[in-house]
Amino acid sequence: MARLILPCQASNLSKNCLLGLVSYAPLQASCRFGSVGHSAKNICKYRQYFSTEVNYWRNHRFPYNSLPGTKKVSQRLICSVATESLAKQFEEPKMDTPKEIFLKDYKQPDYFFDTVDLKFSLGEEKTIVCSEIAVYPRVEGCSAPLVLDGVDLKLISIKIDGKELKEEDFSSESRHLIVRSPPSGKFTLQIVTEIYPQKNTSLEGLYKTSGNFCTQCEAEGFRKITFYQDRPDIMAKYTSRIEADKSLYPVLLSNGNLIEQGDLEGGKHYTLWEDPFKKPCYLFALVAGQLESRDDTFITRSGRKVSLRIWTPAQDLPKTAHAMYSLKAAMKWDEDVFGLQYDLDLFNIVAVPDFNMGAMENKSLNIFNSKLVLASPETATDADYAAILGVIGHEYFHNWTGNRVTCRDWFQLSLKEGLTVFRDQEFSSDMGSRTVKRIADVSKLRTYQFPQDAGPMAHPVRPHSYIKMDNFYTGKFRFYIF
Numbered sequence: 001m002a003r004l005i006l007p008c009q010a011s012n013l014s015k016n017c018l019l020g021l022v023s024y025a026p027l028q029a030s031c032r033f034g035s036v037g038h039s040a041k042n043i044c045k046y047r048q049y050f051s052t053e054v055n056y057w058r059n060h061r062f063p064y065n066s067l068p069g070t071k072k073v074s075q076r077l078i079c080s081v082a083t084e085s086l087a088k089q090f091e092e093p094k095m096d097t098p099k100e101i102f103l104k105d106y107k108q109p110d111y112f113f114d115t116v117d118l119k120f121s122l123g124e125e126k127t128i129v130c131s132e133i134a135v136y137p138r139v140e141g142c143s144a145p146l147v148l149d150g151v152d153l154k155l156i157s158i159k160i161d162g163k164e165l166k167e168e169d170f171s172s173e174s175r176h177l178i179v180r181s182p183p184s185g186k187f188t189l190q191i192v193t194e195i196y197p198q199k200n201t202s203l204e205g206l207y208k209t210s211g212n213f214c215t216q217c218e219a220e221g222f223r224k225i226t227f228y229q230d231r232p233d234i235m236a237k238y239t240s241r242i243e244a245d246k247s248l249y250p251v252l253l254s255n256g257n258l259i260e261q262g263d264l265e266g267g268k269h270y271t272l273w274e275d276p277f278k279k280p281c282y283l284f285a286l287v288a289g290q291l292e293s294r295d296d297t298f299i300t301r302s303g304r305k306v307s308l309r310i311w312t313p314a315q316d317l318p319k320t321a322h323a324m325y326s327l328k329a330a331m332k333w334d335e336d337v338f339g340l341q342y343d344l345d346l347f348n349i350v351a352v353p354d355f356n357m358g359a360m361e362n363k364s365l366n367i368f369n370s371k372l373v374l375a376s377p378e379t380a381t382d383a384d385y386a387a388i389l390g391v392i393g394h395e396y397f398h399n400w401t402g403n404r405v406t407c408r409d410w411f412q413l414s415l416k417e418g419l420t421v422f423r424d425q426e427f428s429s430d431m432g433s434r435t436v437k438r439i440a441d442v443s444k445l446r447t448y449q450f451p452q453d454a455g456p457m458a459h460p461v462r463p464h465s466y467i468k469m470d471n472f473y474t475g476k477f478r479f480y481i482f
């Protein structure tokens with residue numbers, strides 16, 4: 001995940017660096033390699049690769065020898081979200097006392113999830129979420145209660161192996177649903193919930209903004225979609241079926257490969273997605289709306305043809321050429337430098353103007369704030385182009401460092417972020433000037449991280465406890481990696 005720093009939050013930073021969190025070394029058409037062990041053979045390979053991009057370079061105002069990022073940012077991003085009050089049943093949720101989570105208290109879960117089949121019926125008033133989860137106990141014969149996280153959810157039904165649970169079989173608190181004594185072996189848990197994305201102003205879980213449905217589940221947003229063990233060590237294979245009005249939401253996206261789509265009665269349509277790799281729920285994503293795509297393909301080293309699509313509102317599509325270039329460069333670089341190939345047939349990027357998190361590495365469905373994707377020669381600076389390259393690379397590189405190899409718990413956040421930042425810094429260094437890139441990164445540390453470490457937000461790279469995980473997405477995890 002990459003945070004977006006708005007100018008109002010980082011006025012000093014904006015003088016020197018457009019975004020603060022992303023790379024901004026100037027790119028050069030012929031790659032330079034620094035001192036970290038890249039061979040002459042690799043340099044040739046890159047030159048060959050980039051020779052195919054010559055037309056692109058000729059037609060775009062990019063890259064140059066000028067120093068990056070001297071232009072002060074004057075635009076401010078405007079986030080528009082639903083502001084209606086919550087449905088009555090959620091107007092006054094019980095307020096829990098904030099609970100401190102300690103690393104020393106980590107325990108393996110009593111139950112694991114094998115497969116998760118989700119079905120979303122997206123509506124204008126409410127959305128119905130059906131989940132069917134194959135559950136198995138960590139220890140055969142376990143009779144511990146199954147504790148599920150859930151926030152702002154209306155429970156419609158809960159079944160085990162097709163049988164409705166009686167009231168005495170479960171209990172619900174403001175943030176948990178507890179199945180008191182589940183079966184001792186494998187079982188299927190079916191839960192139907194009702195949620196209100198139009199009224200979700202937290203921008204976590206599933207929310208609607210500017211006419212589109214969108215998700216953000218890292219760190220703990222999935223519990224706002226359905227009842228679940230919302231922790232990274234619960235890894236499962238997902239399918240997602242999305243149903244919605246076809247004219248309002250012609251594009252329905254989720255993780256994995258698209259395996260089925262079609263029309264339904266009443267002007268609706270559906271898509272069915274299957275992600276063959278186990279993942280934690282913080283990587284789940286859904287997008288539905290009026291979007292158009294720039295399409296391209298990438299052939300992996302082993303010959304897999306991968307469809308690449310960058311989705312934006314129609315008017316933004318012409319500004320996605322550099323993002324597509326950046327994605328292909330990142331895919332190639334990860335193969336050449338780390339030997340890591342993309343593992344699915346489809347890779348989607350969605351760029352929408354009101355995505356709060358900056359950028360998010362959901363498996364095969366990266367979601368970005370438009371600011372980190374769109375660029376046109378008329379308005380974008382060199383720093384903008386370099387920032388887009390860095391952050392598109394960063395989210396793509398998470399496919400292995402974070403997604404396929406993931407965290408046990410949120411205390412390990414620095415592992416996935418630190419390693420992936422290292423990879424995106426190496427990528428930007430190889431694409432541009434290693435020296436300039438390093439100076440820029442150290443400058444960011446000095447202007448952004450040092451003051452933070454001198455203030456009340458100071459914390460170790462791996463904290464011993466936290467109350468709200470969101471507070472830990474700071475520069476420390478992203479810069480202190482050497």
Ligand SMILES: [Zn+2]
Pocket residue numbers: 001002394398416417420
């Ligand atoms: Zn990240």
